[in-house]
Every structure is written in structure tokens, then in C-alpha cells.
Amino acid sequence: MPPGPFPLPIIGNLHQLGKSPYKSLKNFSDKYGGLTTVFLGSVPTVLISDPELIKDIIINKSDMILDRYNSDSSKIIGEEKNLLFAKGPYWKKYRKVFTAAMTKARQYNISSRIEQQAIQLNQHFGKYADSQEILNPHDFIRRYSLNGVIDYSFTDAVEYESETDHIVIKAAEIMEEILATGNPHDFIPFLKPFYQKKRSALKGAVTQVWDYCISAINVHRKTLNSDKPRDLLDLLLIEIEKSEEKEFYTDDGLSKCLTDLIVAGHETVAITLGWLIIFMANNQDMQEKCYQELVSVVGKGKLPSLANRNQTHYLNAVIKEVMRIRTAAPMALPRSAVENIQVGNYVIPKGTQVMMSVFSLAMDDKYWDNPEQFDPSRWKEGFSPDYTYIPFGVGPRMCVGMGVAKDELYYAASQMLINFKWSSPNGKPIDDEGIARIALEYKQYDIKIDRRV
Numbered sequence: 001m002p003p004g005p006f007p008l009p010i011i012g013n014l015h016q017l018g019k020s021p022y023k024s025l026k027n028f029s030d031k032y033g034g035l036t037t038v039f040l041g042s043v044p045t046v047l048i049s050d051p052e053l054i055k056d057i058i059i060n061k062s063d064m065i066l067d068r069y070n071s072d073s074s075k076i077i078g079e080e081k082n083l084l085f086a087k088g089p090y091w092k093k094y095r096k097v098f099t100a101a102m103t104k105a106r107q108y109n110i111s112s113r114i115e116q117q118a119i120q121l122n123q124h125f126g127k128y129a130d131s132q133e134i135l136n137p138h139d140f141i142r143r144y145s146l147n148g149v150i151d152y153s154f155t156d157a158v159e160y161e162s163e164t165d166h167i168v169i170k171a172a173e174i175m176e177e178i179l180a181t182g183n184p185h186d187f188i189p190f191l192k193p194f195y196q197k198k199r200s201a202l203k204g205a206v207t208q209v210w211d212y213c214i215s216a217i218n219v220h221r222k223t224l225n226s227d228k229p230r231d232l233l234d235l236l237l238i239e240i241e242k243s244e245e246k247e248f249y250t251d252d253g254l255s256k257c258l259t260d261l262i263v264a265g266h267e268t269v270a271i272t273l274g275w276l277i278i279f280m281a282n283n284q285d286m287q288e289k290c291y292q293e294l295v296s297v298v299g300k301g302k303l304p305s306l307a308n309r310n311q312t313h314y315l316n317a318v319i320k321e322v323m324r325i326r327t328a329a330p331m332a333l334p335r336s337a338v339e340n341i342q343v344g345n346y347v348i349p350k351g352t353q354v355m356m357s358v359f360s361l362a363m364d365d366k367y368w369d370n371p372e373q374f375d376p377s378r379w380k381e382g383f384s385p386d387y388t389y390i391p392f393g394v395g396p397r398m399c400v401g402m403g404v405a406k407d408e409l410y411y412a413a414s415q416m417l418i419n420f421k422w423s424s425p426n427g428k429p430i431d432d433e434g435i436a437r438i439a440l441e442y443k444q445y446d447i448k449i450d451r452r453v
């Protein structure tokens, strides 16, 4: 196997990861090279942190690395029947209908649902601008990212100020809390009996979301008009109906794949928006540039739309730079070697966990000037950094929700920046260090919002 730091029995290299595991893993890669073996507990894991090796292994040998590595928690989340963690032909068949339905969603302009959600989000920000009350934006942006996904997928949404929490919000919060810090028994399997309570809480939360999806499937089936699909679920039912293998698809499987959209699409988009507000508040000159660009392209007081996206080069650069410097999924999602993979002098044995070091690649000074600096100007028109910038992963298993995520980010960011000025309430820069959990999260903060006049 590729080289790496010496592992201790049972805990492997976990003790060397410290408070910033992504930085520690990057240090290992800097020392041992583009292919490094670390032991996450008793799980041998190969990290890929060289763009050429990403291309060679994840793209050129994609069939050998298509499966996910499943921890105990990921098995609970999908019982290996969901898009996120299923394997082999099962995964391929579900991925096929999701990709087809999401492509059709563009044709039917389903993302206009996301636009409506962005309008609502901005109306709520407007209340704080008018009252000059300081806001912690965390709950609002999370509500937006959840609503974006469930409105797009099921024509459902949650009121911003509703007293009773939507079942999916509660369940998503429980799941995210349990998953965010990582679970020791995922790395050290013999600890499993000590984590039964946490495991049952996770199972309970995910079952609630499956049930919610099953009800949505039943209602959609009864009310479906194939000529007028309302949302992604309608399009999925249409795709499945016309598939030659329609018997293969079950409500159980579909509900588990739909649950993924909530699990994978909620926190990631919210975190990215949270970071975007911080970097805009801390860099007023860049924020002003976005505003001026939006005014010149869209017009003062007008509503930006996806049709403006090609012309707002600077805003696009800001979004890309946020996703580089504070990527929401710093290690992507773990893959598993389907068979022994020979790379140069090394072998990645069948079944080994393989991770793409998204964070290391995006923060490597071999590929980026001053990688620690937030600098949208590095994204010159036509600049395409290939495999050093892979926030959505790469290859056939890359993020299926990338288009939805990009639409959500554009709608929200363009409206937020054309309508309001964002600043730190005390004039001091907002902490941009973050907390390393499974995602790279910001520390909660307050923000001052002023209307642009």
C-alpha cells in the first residue's frame, strides 16, 4: 500500500488528527505524497491529493472505484439502498433515473421553485434590515436550503417563523448532529455496543424522513399529471414508469434515495451560504464589486435570475472562491476499491476506503497562489483548475445535486447582494477560521443588514 504515518493499534492515526483533521491530513499528504495511507481507527484509508492521480484513479479507472465505503452510520442512513451509499448495479439504476429526472427538471423550469424560496429568504432578511435588528443568519439559511430541496423535490416548504417544526427539519437536525462529529464506532467497530443509543436515535430520525418520502410518493402518484410535472418526484415517477426495468424500482428504494437529497443537500448549501456572508462582510470592497456588477447586469431594484448568471462573472468567482477556501465536503464522500487497483508501484487493495482530499487539493500552494487568501480575482474568465478544485467530487459518482446546489447558491447570493449590504455588527472582522466537523463549518455569528437604496 502507499506510504503513510505509523499507526497505533486500534486507534490507528486518529490521535494525530487534532482539532483540524483536514489540515493534519494535508500535512500527511505533503509529507508522504499524492497517495498516502492513514488508519482512521482500524480502517485503512488511502488519501488522494494529487490532481493527476485523481484523474488516473477516479476518472480513468472509474469502474474500479465506483462503490462507496460504508461505515455503520452510513448503513443506518440508507441500508445500502440509497444513492449516497449503495453499490454496483443497484446504485447505477437509481442514479440513472435521478440523473434523467434532474435533467428534465431544467426543461420544466422546476428550479423556479428555488427562486421563490430565495425571494422568501430575502423578505425575511428585509425585516431585519428595516428594524436594524442584528441577526444570526444560521437558522434562516438552513431553512432556505431545506426548503430549496423539499420544494424542488416534493412541492413542500416550511414557514420561516412557524412554531411547530416540520418533521423533516427535526429529523434532519438530529441526523446532522449525530453525523457532524463523526462516530467512534465507525472507525473502531468493536465500540458499537457502547453507541446503541446514538445508533437508535439516528435510525429513528432517518425512518421519519423515509416515512415522509413514502407519503409524498403516495400523494404524488395519485395526483400525477404526466403532461404537467410539478416537481422532481413527478419527473422521477414518469422516468420509472417508462423504464424497461420499472419493476426494479420500489417505493422503499425511491424513498431512501429521496431522503439523500435532504441529508446531502441541506447542510452543504447552508454552510456555503454561511461562509459567503462572512467573506462578503469581511471584504467590503469585494461585496461592493458584486453589487455594482449585479446592478449593471440586472438593474437596480430588479430580481436577478439564472439568465443573468453568465454575465455576473465576479459573483460567480466569489461563489467558486468560497467553495474553494471553505469547501463544505473537505474529504468528499468515501469511495471503496471494487478490486485491487495498481497505481505505479503501489496497490490499493480491494475493499480499501479511498478518499479524495478535496481540501488539500484546494489549499495546496503548488497549485494556488496564496491559497489561504480569499481572492475571487484568481477566477479569471476561462480559468478551469481541473482536478485541483473538486468541491462536488468527480466522475460518474460525483454529486448528483450539483446543478440544484449551484442554482440555490446563485439565487440566494444574487438576491442577498443586490438587496442588502452585509457587515459585521461591531466593525471587527467575523471569525473565518471555522470548526472542522465532518463538514468544514463556520462558528455561529451575528450580522448587520442594511438595505441598498
Ligand code: HEM
Pocket (backbone or CB within 6 Å): 083, 084, 085, 095, 149, 260, 261, 262, 264, 265, 266, 268, 269, 272, 327, 328, 329, 331, 332, 333, 391, 392, 393, 394, 395, 397, 398, 399, 400, 401, 402, 404, 405
Ligand atoms: C454546496 C453544496 C454541495 C456540495 C459541496 C456537495 C458535495 C458532494 C460531494 C463531494 C459528493 C461526493 C461525490 C463523489 O464521490 O465524487 C456528493 C454526493 C452527493 N450529493 Fe452533493 N453536494 C452539495 C449539494 C447537494 C445537493 C443540493 C444535493 C441534492 C439536491 C446533493 C445530493 C448528493 C447526492 C445524492 C450524492 C450521492 C451521489 C452518488 O453517490 O451517486 N448534494 N455531494
